[in-house]
Amino acid sequence: MLLKGLTWDHPRGLTPLVGGAPEYQRQRPHVTIHWDKRTLREFGEAPIEQYLDRYDLLIVDHPFVGFAARHDALVNLAPFLTAAEKERFIADSVGPSWKSYWYAGGLWALPIDAAAQVASYRPDLLAALSTAVPETLEQVIDLGRVARTTGRWIVVPACSTDAISLFFTLTANLGHPIPEETDVFVEETVAHEVLGRLHSLIALAHPKSLDWNPIDVYNFMTATSNGVYCPYGFGYSNYSRAGRSPRLKFTNAPAAGQPGGVGTILGGTGVAVSRRSSYAQEAIAYAKWLTTPQHQAGRYFQEGGQPASLAAWTDPEVDAAAGQFFSGTLLTLKMSYLRPRFDGFVRFFESAGIGINRCLRGTVDDVSLVRWLNRQYIQHRRPSKRSPEAEELV
Numbered sequence: 066m067l068l069k070g071l072t073w074d075h076p077r078g079l080t081p082l083v084g085g086a087p088e089y090q091r092q093r094p095h096v097t098i099h100w101d102k103r104t105l106r107e108f109g110e111a112p113i114e115q116y117l118d119r120y121d122l123l124i125v126d127h128p129f130v131g132f133a134a135r136h137d138a139l140v141n142l143a144p145f146l147t148a149a150e151k152e153r154f155i156a157d158s159v160g161p162s163w164k165s166y167w168y169a170g171g172l173w174a175l176p177i178d179a180a181a182q183v184a185s186y187r188p189d190l191l192a193a194l195s196t197a198v199p200e201t202l203e204q205v206i207d208l209g210r211v212a213r214t215t216g217r218w219i220v221v222p223a224c225s226t227d228a229i230s231l232f233f234t235l236t237a238n239l240g241h242p243i244p245e246e247t248d249v250f251v252e253e254t255v256a257h258e259v260l261g262r263l264h265s266l267i268a269l270a271h272p273k274s275l276d277w278n279p280i281d282v283y284n285f286m287t288a289t290s291n292g293v294y295c296p297y298g299f300g301y302s303n304y305s306r307a308g309r310s311p312r313l314k315f316t317n318a319p320a321a322g323q324p325g326g327v328g329t330i331l332g333g334t335g336v337a338v339s340r341r342s343s344y345a346q347e348a349i350a351y352a353k354w355l356t357t358p359q360h361q362a363g364r365y366f367q368e369g370g371q372p373a374s375l376a377a378w379t380d381p382e383v384d385a386a387a388g389q390f391f392s393g394t395l396l397t398l399k400m401s402y403l404r405p406r407f408d409g410f411v412r413f414f415e416s417a418g419i420g421i422n423r424c425l426r427g428t429v430d431d432v433s434l435v436r437w438l439n440r441q442y443i444q445h446r447r448p449s450k451r452s453p454e455a456e457e458l459v
Contacts, residue, residue: 066344068351070100070122070336073108075280077178077303078124078334081370082355088364089354096347105278106226114138121342122352124334125174127165131408133337134169140338141171145349157358157375159333160398166335168406174335175356176373177365181401182234182329183394185304185313186294187286190217194293202262202321205296209269212293218271220292222279222299223263223425225418230330231297232421235259237328237402238321245405250442256435260424262321266296267425275426287311299332302371305388315390317397326397330404333373413445 072078079102086098101120113129117138125139133139146154154163159179166174186198194212199205209219223231236243241255251259267274271292277285279298286292287304296319304313318326336352338345354360361374362383377383378391378398404410417438424434 066095066347067097067099068121068344068348069119070098070124071116071120072100072102072124073334074102074104076369077301077371078102078108081365081368082124084368085355085360085364088360089351092354093347093350096351098351105280117339117341121339121344121348123337123339124177125337126332126334127174128404128406128411128414130166130168130171130173131406131410133173134171135408137340139173140340140342140345140349141173142175142338142349142352143167143170143172146172146353150353154356159373159375159378159395160401161331161403162333162373165331165333165403165406174337175352176333177336177356177361178334178371179373179378179398180299180301180332180371181394181398182230182297182318182332183300183315183326183397184294184296184318185283185286185298185300185315187290187292187311188314189311190290190293198316199294199296199319200324202266202296202319205294205319206265206269208294209266213269217291217293219266219269219294219296220277220282220285221266221270221274221295221297222277222282223267223270223274223422224276224278224281225415225422227278227298227418228263228275228421228425229414229418230299230332231263232259232417233402233404234297234318234329235262235321237330238318238323238326239328240322242328242402243405245407248443248446250439251435253435256438257431260431260434263421263425275422283313286313297329300371300390300394302387302390303369305390307386307388312388314388314393316393325400327400328402329397329400331398331401333371335373407446409445413441416441 082100162176162179196208199208236259282295283304300315305315318329338348342348358374358376361372362377362380366383384391423429
């Protein structure tokens with residue numbers, strides 16, 4: 066029996082699955098497992114229905130569950146878990162990771178990887194500036210000014226996908242999280258406060274920030290000595306592990322409003338089973354095995370994975386091997402913000418990110434952007450209420 070899976074193209078996404086497969090195959094000799102990969106952009110935005118005929122297992126992120134629930138694209142895993150298994154997942158969840166895959170009464174994936182927007186820095190470069198790790202956004206701005214006097218930068222991943230993520234993070238941290246059930250995406254006063262803070266941040270950040278995702282930022286920070294600090298980026302424990310030089314240090318996100326990095330947007334991934342799989346029962350068994358605390362803290366982490374198991378996150382040996390990545394960011398993960406997940410949200414997320422990125426570049430004014438965002442949200446949440454003027458941002 067051949068189980069085929071599709072994941073995303075990064076050592077954190079691919080290597081732990083490929084590296085762990087032989088261990089499962091030894092336990093189930095009748096099963097062969099093969100994993101393919103797709104780009105990070107395809108992972109976040111490409112329609113999952115195009116893969117359902119070709120793959121038994123899909124690594125997905127939780128914004129796709131609204132589509133899955135409405136279009137019968139993925140197996141509802143809830144009936145295949147015992148009460149004890151559900152209790153284990155609840156107790157072992159890193160923040161709302163477990164909750165994020167429940168939608169419309171179904172469970173559309175099992176959490177395999179946990180992440181949120183957190184802060185990171187180069188300890189050597191920060192020490193050279195005689196500056197403490199920022200705890201507030203105001204202190205980040207101050208650090209940005211100090212860094213510029215030495216020819217260095219703060220860096221912010223703010224390509225379109227990360228631009229909208231920053232917007233969600235700051236609205237939540239300022240005490241105005243955007244709920245699932247709303248007809249007004251964001252109040253204008255809140256939006257202008259958020260955009261004002263983002264403009265201030267981008268004005269001091271490395272000029273390529275508006276082109277970069279977190280991987281680009283972390284590669285820059287580790288390949289050169291020019292990037293000192295990143296306030297908000299989806300965390301990657303790969304960059305803080307023993308054996309890397311230089312290593313990044315990850316910590317809780319700074320506060321724009323509420324302390325402790327409350328409200329940064331939840332990321333991570335789950336393992337889902339295609340409704341069209343001919344081997345759904347075996348695929349479900351494999352998905353369960355991938356998400357056990359023992360595998361997550363063992364081979365999965367050792368092969369470069371970033372677990373979704375709280376037991377792995379709080380394992381002292383795992384944490385030490387990851388340069389205290391897990392203990393350093395756990396508070397932010399526990400308090401992270403779960404974005405809307407309705408069918409149509411992924412398309413909104415994509416278009417809104419492009420619009421916010423354009424605004425941060427100065428090609429669209431704040432007022433026009435905010436009004437367009439609110440129209441777009443209605444259009445995607447209630448397709449029957451389409452408005453011609455909501456189609457394009459000019």
